Amino acid sequence: MARAIIIVADSFGIGAAPDAAKFGDQGSDTLGHIAENCAKGLADNDIRKGSLNIPNMTALGLGEAAKDATGRVPPGLEHGGAIIGAFGHAKELSRGKDTPSGHWEIAGVPVDFDWGYFPFEVPTFPKELTDALIKQAKLPGIIGNCHASGTTIIAELGEEHIKTGMPICYTSADSVFQIAAHEEHFGLDRLYEVCEIAFKLVKPYNIGRVIARPFLGSSPADFKRTPNRRDIAIPPHKPTLLDKFSDTGGKVISVGKIADIYAHRGISKKVKASGNMALFDAMMTEIDQAPDNSIVFTNLVDFDMEFGHRRDVPGYANALEEFDARIPELRAALKPGDLVIITADHGCDPTWRGNDHTREFVPILAFGPAIQPGPIGIRDSFADIGQTIADHLGMTPLAVGTSFLNG
Numbered sequence: 001m002a003r004a005i006i007i008v009a010d011s012f013g014i015g016a017a018p019d020a021a022k023f024g025d026q027g028s029d030t031l032g033h034i035a036e037n038c039a040k041g042l043a044d045n046d047i048r049k050g051s052l053n054i055p056n057m058t059a060l061g062l063g064e065a066a067k068d069a070t071g072r073v074p075p076g077l078e079h080g081g082a083i084i085g086a087f088g089h090a091k092e093l094s095r096g097k098d099t100p101s102g103h104w105e106i107a108g109v110p111v112d113f114d115w116g117y118f119p120f121e122v123p124t125f126p127k128e129l130t131d132a133l134i135k136q137a138k139l140p141g142i143i144g145n146c147h148a149s150g151t152t153i154i155a156e157l158g159e160e161h162i163k164t165g166m167p168i169c170y171t172s173a174d175s176v177f178q179i180a181a182h183e184e185h186f187g188l189d190r191l192y193e194v195c196e197i198a199f200k201l202v203k204p205y206n207i208g209r210v211i212a213r214p215f216l217g218s219s220p221a222d223f224k225r226t227p228n229r230r231d232i233a234i235p236p237h238k239p240t241l242l243d244k245f246s247d248t249g250g251k252v253i254s255v256g257k258i259a260d261i262y263a264h265r266g267i268s269k270k271v272k273a274s275g276n277m278a279l280f281d282a283m284m285t286e287i288d289q290a291p292d293n294s295i296v297f298t299n300l301v302d303f304d305m306e307f308g309h310r311r312d313v314p315g316y317a318n319a320l321e322e323f324d325a326r327i328p329e330l331r332a333a334l335k336p337g338d339l340v341i342i343t344a345d346h347g348c349d350p351t352w353r354g355n356d357h358t359r360e361f362v363p364i365l366a367f368g369p370a371i372q373p374g375p376i377g378i379r380d381s382f383a384d385i386g387q388t389i390a391d392h393l394g395m396t397p398l399a400v401g402t403s404f405l406n407g
């Protein structure tokens with residue numbers, strides 16, 4: 001009688017990874033820098049104030065895990081009482097610090113090859129690629145053609161896009177080709193269709209994902225991306241925990257963008273919602289209904305998309321506090337054979353230069369009625385999470401990773 005609940009707080013790193021310098025990320029620390037800013041009163045706004053207030057994750061051992069990762073407990077996360085979770089930190093074996101690499105590694109499949117990336121120069125996309133896209137998708141042209149933050153480029157080019165009908169194509173330090181277009185003027189189905197064409201065209205460049213980024217509004221003051229984002233992703237190169245578990249009759253319930261990230265492989269049910277709290281609500285409903293022998297797998301994307309990439313420290317702090325406040329509700333809903341793991345897929349330090357991810361350790365906070373609390377130390381791969389879940393669910397061990405249950 002067992003179930004597993006995985007929650008990826010997207011981008012919630014807890015300190016620079018040993019190989020962070022390779023990425024220009026030495027010294028990055030998503031949690032630590034947020035906590036420091038909060039403690040100094042630099043993350044006060046209308047919604048939140050003062051020190052980072054996340055008592056539930058702190059009681060699960062987050063401060064101690066951060067201390068093991070960086071040498072100090074982030075301010076506000078000191079904990080006097082007993083720690084009630086199994087806690088640790090994990091480094092990433094995969095070569096990239098992107099979302100698919102992090103998630104696939106969590107599910108036992110580290111990414112041991114290099115994704116393709118587009119160069120920082122402008123135009124960023126090869127001419128053959130954009131020419132083919134314009135021709136095959138019958139477009140009047142494209143605009144953007146650079147590295148950009150999605151919200152900034154919509155503000156800059158949204159009006160031109162509406163006027164000309166040319167979609168906004170951009171990329172980031174991730175292996176992505178993103179297309180932003182107006183849901184009404186350009187049309188949502190048309191955008192999805194253009195993305196499908198682009199997905200075929202970027203294959204030779206080894207690009208991991210094409211992402212449709214629809215938006216609404218009439219001027220830079222009110223342009224807003226809608227929840228109709230769609231990721232078209234390359235499937236994992238080897239069977240993941242999800243594939244193996246589904247193959248043996250287990251049920252995998254995706255909440256949020258999990259299904260997209262695994263290219264819909266090994267998924268039994270998909271639930272979507274917009275915003276971390278709505279995703280949490282959806283997750284609670286699924287936990288309530290999920291049968292024995294199931295995995296409820298949730299990605300909370302706002303941490304990354306709304307706050308990490310946007311370099312919004314108060315926003316990130318508030319999102320952590322909102323999430324933390326719901327942990328008692330989650331604990332109360334657990335059944336005897338449940339294992340919950342809270343983790344992340346990479347960092348995205350909101351105090352860091354630029355607007356990209358940061359190469360960091362991720363936290364592992366594990367708990368459940370029969371899970372022994374205490375340190376699980378530094379883990380050599382995110383794959384230890386998948387292996388632990390395989391162990392908990394009584395599966396044949398995965399090829400990569402070491403279970404931290406009872407040991």
Ligand SMILES: O=P(O)(O)O[C@H]1O[C@H](CO)[C@@H](O)[C@H]1O
Nearest residue numbers: 148149150151172174176309
């Ligand atoms: O700036 P936006 O469009 O949110 O892009 C972000 O979202 C992409 C996919 O998660 C990443 O590549 C990152 O750059």
Ligand SMILES: [Mn+2]
Nearest residue numbers: 010011099345
């Ligand atoms: Mn991510």
Ligand SMILES: [Mn+2]
Nearest residue numbers: 304305309357
């Ligand atoms: Mn991201």
